[in-house]
Amino acid sequence: MEPDERESLQDEDFIRHRLYGGGGSAMGRYASLVLARPGFLALFRYELLTTLLGPIPGALGIVLRKTFYPWLFPSIGGGVVFGTGVILRHPERIRIGNGVMIDDGALIDGRGAGDEGLVLGDRVIVNRGAALQAKVGAITIGADTNVGAGVKIISQGPIRIAEQVSIAGGSTIAGGRYVVDRTGEPEDEKKRFTGGEIRIERKVRIGMNALIQDGVTIGEAAIVAPASVVMTDVAAHTVVSGFPARVWRERKIRGEGDAAAGGPFESGGSSGEAAPEPGGTHSGGSDPGDSLDPAAEPVAAQVRTWLEETKFVEFEGEDALSDTDSLFDHDILDSLGLVAMVAWLEQTFDVEIADDDLVPENMDSVARIVQFVRARSSAPRS
DSSP states (O other), X not given: OOGGGOEEEOGGXXXXXXXXXXXXXXXXXXHHHHOSSOOHHHHHHHHHHHHHHTTOOHHHHHHHHHHHGGGGOSEEOTTOEEOTTOXXXXXXXXXXXXXXXXXXXXXXXXXXXXXXXXXXXXXXXXXXXXXXXEEESOEEEOTTOEEOTTOEEEEESOEEEOTXXXXXXXXXXXOOEEOOOOOSOHHHXXXXXXXXXXXXXXXXXXXXXXXXXXXXXXXXXXXXXXXXXXXSOBOXXXXXXXXXXXXXXXXXXXXXXXXXXXXXXXXXXXXXXXXXXXXXXXXXXXXXXXXXXXXXXXXXXXXXXXXXXXXXXXXXXXXXXXXXXXXXXXXXXXXXXXXXXXXXXXXXXXXXXXXXXXXXXXHSSHHHHHHHHHHHHHSOOO
């Protein structure tokens, strides 16, 4: 990121400056930590409700918090559930929709959300131990979005998450970076900046322990694989993985052919015709008449056995998977499963598989895997 694209973050933007910048008593600093507009009556009400009602377990605690916690917020819908030990900071800047569920030990902190606030849309679920912390900039989470256990969403620049997004446990969505040029001046070495807004569009799925950095937009219905680090924009309907995340494949639109979906099986020409599947079939097909070369059957049998034992795939019966069905479209392989399978292929068939080999043309179906292994096994070693 070029220096002129950076938006500097000033010390006064952060809670430390507000707590220690102007002196004051320890009680005053605590009041500023927990409330946007601290005052004796406001602090008394906050302490009374959170101290007395926050730790109460079970249905009784849920009912009491559902009844009395709305006094803390400027706007809150009906049927909101607060678990045990939920931590609230600056609730005057937090707006909550209908049917929201906040599980035990979650942190909802609107301290730096400004007038726009920290907004939880209807039926948002914030799972146990998640932290939503508006340090600098608003956080908006759309309706029917699920925030997994232990997720951290920390704004240093606005964060806007649309509807029906799934964020798996342990993931982090956060902005803010340090200038690393050393000048010898301590105040310069500590300069911080943000790359801008984080935007996550509708129906995005983010895998466990992924990291989304500032200045990134993730397009509609994209998938971020587990443990990926997203540093640049992700196009809609794509699957990305890795560190840094790169496009693995495009998702096909249900009911449309691969060419219409713009998927990874398009040919290189301008006709839009789909590239052929090994053996003359298409990856999306499941014609039971399709079959592998008999000479390839021993390799195919081992691949099927591995998938049956590790991924519980069924290759017999009414809902059986065919050798040409996509392992990704059927949610059989994700990025972690792919890593495990590659390690097994290398050990079992004594082949070397490079990062550049990890493309759908090689790994998207049993037939493709078998064709790749046989070709690689017969290729001379460098």
